[in-house]
Amino acid sequence: MLSTVLHKAINEQINKEFYSSYLYLAMSAHFDTVNLPGFSNWMKLQADEEQGHGMKFYSYLLERGAKVELAAIAAPVIEGKTNLEIFKQVQAHEASVTASINALYELALKEKDYPTQIMLQWFITEQVEEEKNAADIIAQLDMIQDKGTAVLMLDHQLGHRGRD
Ligand code: FEO
Numbered sequence: 001m002l003s004t005v006l007h008k009a010i011n012e013q014i015n016k017e018f019y020s021s022y023l024y025l026a027m028s029a030h031f032d033t034v035n036l037p038g039f040s041n042w043m044k045l046q047a048d049e050e051q052g053h054g055m056k057f058y059s060y061l062l063e064r065g066a067k068v069e070l071a072a073i074a075a076p077v078i079e080g081k082t083n084l085e086i087f088k089q090v091q092a093h094e095a096s097v098t099a100s101i102n103a104l105y106e107l108a109l110k111e112k113d114y115p116t117q118i119m120l121q122w123f124i125t126e127q128v129e130e131e132k133n134a135a136d137i138i139a140q141l142d143m144i145q146d147k148g149t150a151v152l153m154l155d156h157q158l159g160h161r162g163r164d
Helices: 004-033 037-063 083-110 114-144 148-158
Strands: none
Touching: 004 037, 004 083, 037 114, 037 148, 083 114, 114 148
């Protein structure tokens, strides 16, 4: 049986994953509005992935016979204005999710919950990829400094992101 603290923390993580989905969906809408369909596509796929992450935790709770408690999802706030600022927000957000996953893992160690430790290994690996994806785009945006033609080329490239 899941311990009370771990059960609560996993329910909170479900909310964090759905908030991430909401945040990236808001960013997808923003990029669509400013006529960058490739950036918008990248964010929409990211939003879908986050929903998938939330559902992985949701299914895990049910597999363990634990109650799923869905809480209200906060309204997302886009902090930056430029493309670079928005992707820096993505990077910072992913770093906070990584910290949250790591804290869950530490809790699973403390509680000697071996199945939860194994389940979390997938997320630990996934976070390495999530942080790298954001860092790669930031590096390119840093290089191109919002120069029109280069932004359009990057938009074209991001438009080709398919489902991982
Ligand atoms: Fe669900 Fe982007 O981590």
